[in-house]
Amino acid sequence: MKKKYLIWAVALLLMLAGCKEIGNEKKNADKNGYGRSKIDAVIEEDTLKVSDSVVLRYSSKLLWFPDFEDENLLKEIYPDKNISDFSKSRLQDYLKNEKQDVYDRVLNSGRLSEIKEQQQWSYISQMNVRTNKNNYVSIQYYESQSGIESKSRYHYEERVFDFKNKKKLKLSDILVLSEETIRRILKLSLERTAMMQQIKTYDRGAYNLLSAVTFPVTQNFYFDDFNLYFHYNMNEISHDYDIGDIILTVSWKDLSGYIQPDFARRMKIN
Numbered sequence: 001m002k003k004k005y006l007i008w009a010v011a012l013l014l015m016l017a018g019c020k021e022i023g024n025e026k027k028n029a030d031k032n033g034y035g036r037s038k039i040d041a042v043i044e045e046d047t048l049k050v051s052d053s054v055v056l057r058y059s060s061k062l063l064w065f066p067d068f069e070d071e072n073l074l075k076e077i078y079p080d081k082n083i084s085d086f087s088k089s090r091l092q093d094y095l096k097n098e099k100q101d102v103y104d105r106v107l108n109s110g111r112l113s114e115i116k117e118q119q120q121w122s123y124i125s126q127m128n129v130r131t132n133k134n135n136y137v138s139i140q141y142y143e144s145q146s147g148i149e150s151k152s153r154y155h156y157e158e159r160v161f162d163f164k165n166k167k168k169l170k171l172s173d174i175l176v177l178s179e180e181t182i183r184r185i186l187k188l189s190l191e192r193t194a195m196m197q198q199i200k201t202y203d204r205g206a207y208n209l210l211s212a213v214t215f216p217v218t219q220n221f222y223f224d225d226f227n228l229y230f231h232y233n234m235n236e237i238s239h240d241y242d243i244g245d246i247i248l249t250v251s252w253k254d255l256s257g258y259i260q261p262d263f264a265r266r267m268k269i270n
Contacts, residue, residue, distance in 0.1 A: 035135035035266075037163055038258070040064045041127075042088060044095035050105055050121075051112040054147070057122040058099045062091050063129065063139065070166045077161060100127075106148055122149030130222050134266045135164035138222040140231075154243055158220040158231045164266075172222065174228065177258050179217050185255075186230060187215045189248040190237070199243075206241050213238045226269070227251050 041063050048056045066088070068074065074086050083094055102123045104114055106112070123145055130138040139161070144154035160169040175182065190210070200207045220231040230248045237243065252259065252269045259269060 034133040035164070036132050037065065037135070037137055038067045039129055039132060039137070040066060040088070042092045042095060044092070046099060046101055049265055050103070050106050051115065053115045053118055054106075054112060055118075055120045056103065056106055056148075057120060057124075058102055059122070060095050060125040061096060061127055062095060064088050064091055064126045068163065073161060073163075073166045073168070076168050077159075079141075079159075102148070109148070111150075119147055123148060130158070131224055133254050134268075135162065136169070136266070137161045137163060138185070154245075156220065158222045158229075158230055160222055171219070172260075174223070174256065174260055174263050175258055176260060177255075183215045185250055186217065186248055189230075189250055190215075190246075193246070193248070195243065195246070206208070209241050210238055210243070223267075225269075228255065 041061055043061045045059045045060075046057075048058065050056045062078070065074070065077070065086070071086075075083075078086075081094065088242070105120065124143065126140075126142045128140045128142070134139075137160070138158050141157040141159065142154070144152070146152040161167070162169050162173070170183070179187075189211050196207070196210070199210065214235060216232075218230050218232055218236060218247070220233070222231070223227050228250045230250070231245065232248070233245050235242055263269075
């Protein structure tokens with residue numbers, strides 16, 4: 001009988017140890033789950049014939065955050081959208097209404113009667129996740145229009161959101177540097193690019209012009225485990241010489257000693 005009780009006791013201890021190990025594994029999984037937020041998306045795509053000569057392509061994508069309910073931050077995640085209900089169905093409704101607005105704008109633009117040859121115009125708007133880690137979510141916003149206005153255009157916006165502290169991240173949350181110092185770092189980063197070296201070789205006038213600009217510090221930034229990236233739109237660095245959109249890279253190693261301690265801990269930057 002004692003032997004039977006002993007076997008049961010050992011079995012119970014093993015079971016409890018196993019449960020504890022599983023619990024620890026789950027806790028470690030949560031701890032090492034990189035603070036990822038659940039993210040889905042809604043998409044609306046259509047091709048509409050707006051005249052005998054013009055076909056309009058509409059494509060739009062919004063990210064959806066099913067487990068996040070902070071309305072103030074959600075309004076910052078959807079800037080200039082006038083969205084108050086962040087459910088998936090309402091986001092889909094928003095895209096349907098936006099598609100109709102774009103369609104109406106094209107019909108009322110007065111440009112269709114001028115077009116005699118077959119053309120495809122387009123309106124594209126996207127939200128894409130760049131990084132989702134350590135309770136930071138980095139989103140790229142991209143918008144392009146072709147044909148709808150007299151000149152085609154495209155634009156990028158980069159935003160990083162701190163889901164832990166429920167705010168949009170600023171450069172001052174990442175770096176302990178003056179704006180003037182950041183300017184010098186970014187100017188050096190541009191100088192190191194292959195594009196700038198080619199301009200230096202083949203177009204000295206353009207090189208001198210770009211080298212002389214007062215370098216702007218863009219708020220279009222994002223990051224990963226290794227670098228901090230600054231995304232400049234067309235003509236943002238200089239209005240006198242178009243180099244298109246460009247991403248400048250600065251490594252965390254080069255920024256060592258100038259990174260905010262809380263940010264460095266969360267990103268595990270040594």
